[in-house]
Amino acid sequence: MHIDWATLLDIAIVAAAAALAVVLLLAFALVGLSMRTRHHADGADNAASAEPRPAVGVAVAVLCLFAACLIVGYGLYLIVA
Amino acid sequence: MYVSLIVVVVVLTALIFDFTNGFHDTANAMATSIATGALRPRVAVAIAGVLNLVGAFLSVQVAKTISGGLVDETLINPVVIFAGLVGAILWNLTTWYLGLPSSSSHALFGGLIGATWVAGGVDAIHFNAVLNKVIVPAVVSPLLAAVIALCVTYLAYRVTKRGAPGVISRGFRMGQTVSASMVALAHGTNDAQKTMGVITLTLITAGLLAPGSAPPFWVVASAGLAIALGTAMGGWRIIRTLGKRVSDIQPVQGFTADTTSAAVILTSSHLGLPLSTTQVCTGSIFGVSAGRRLASVNWGVAGRIVLAWSFTLPSAAVVGAAASWLAATGTTGVLVVALSGVALASGIYLASRRSAVTADNVTEVPQPAAVHLTV
Secondary structure, eight states, rough: OOOOHHHHHHHHHHHHHHHHHHHHHHHHHHHHHHHHHHHHHGGGGGGGSSSSSSSHHHHHHHHHHHHHHHHHHHHHHHHHH | OOHHOOOOOOOHHHHHHHHHHHHHHHHHHHHHHHHHHOOHHHHHHHHHHHHHHHHHHHOOOOOEEETTTBOOGGGGOHHHHHHHHHHHHHHHHHHHHHTTTOHHHHHHHHHHHHHHHHHOOGBBBBBHHHIIIIIIIHHHHHHHHHHHHHHHHHHHHHTTSEEEEEEHHHHHHHHHHHHHHHHHHHHHHHHHHHHHHHHHHHHHHHHSSSSTTTHHHHHHHHHHHHHHHHHHHHHHHHHHIIISSOOOOOOHHHHHHHHHHHHHHHHHHHHTTTOOOOHHHHHHHHHHHHHHHHSSHHHHHHHOOOOOHHHHHHHHHHHHHHHHHHHHHHHHHHHHHHHHHHHHHHHHHHHTTTTOTTTTTTTOOOOOOOOOOOO
């Protein structure tokens, strides 16, 4: 009996890294976008609080989404090619 | 004359198998999107159908062997393929009736093993290959997907705790439409190709195509259409099991399940050790369910699914063996097998109508009959 454990380990590592990256990038992007909502809800009085400003949140969201799209695009390339 | 008849019968049976493969596997890509409301049921299965058709045209590399080396290929003739397909179709319909996800590839392998066993004896089966290519991956792939999905879900919940719940769940729902589509596309490139391989190799065996030929256009188109139609019909019974019975799936979990499945399927087929789509997707769904709260998983359903998986190969093999034995007697035998298959399939369909699951009631889970008495 010969089981290709090395390939299975490779699959486990690559798949785990890809899934973790995509899910966490989207999670961070949405947390970033949440800052905008929270800022609106709190009103302008709390502008001086320790919360990061919504613009920072949106910038983080855009970066994270872009990175996630790159990974998904590579997956699509693997299917098509 | 006999050869042409059996070839026609095999092509038709292969397309029917492809169709059952489609509606059996809709749940893999779409169960969680339907459960979380990311996509309306009919829209979800339509998208999955179209992507399966696209996938069928994207990958037309013919399989080199029908059974993937599980049996002595020289003993495989159109009658054996026909018998194997009948075994696989009937097992697919049975598990669909029970609402249990099970691998169509394993059903096909089981059918072929049974049919070849009858045609060439026990020595024609390569048990070592069965262990390495079917049994070990069947154990490893759901566990692998489940562990990855569990860890990622746990971390995703930790990260999103700081966000606004409305934004988080809307965002993950939108993400699900993309991740579910990736799974559907990957499925089309893998599974439609399987039927194309069976048809093309049958045509080569019958001398209608030169050895090593690529599948003719009509084979690609009909196999793609059969799996797409099957997918678009929606295997609602299995969608309900995976989307609603395993656990109450939330958008974060749905996205994580689809992403994990797509990552595992793409990585494994790219590294040359393709794992069963059904088993990977089922594993992911259990993983994400356990990642939120261990107690939220309905382990009874997990037990039934594992039981169905362990029976897939032997059950399809028994039907394949019986069909092979009958069909080998000649044209009458083939007709008897075909008619019995149609009768059994109709019976299963009629039985399913008594408790029909459709696009309208797929997300409603009937309450168990147990009465909770509170004082």
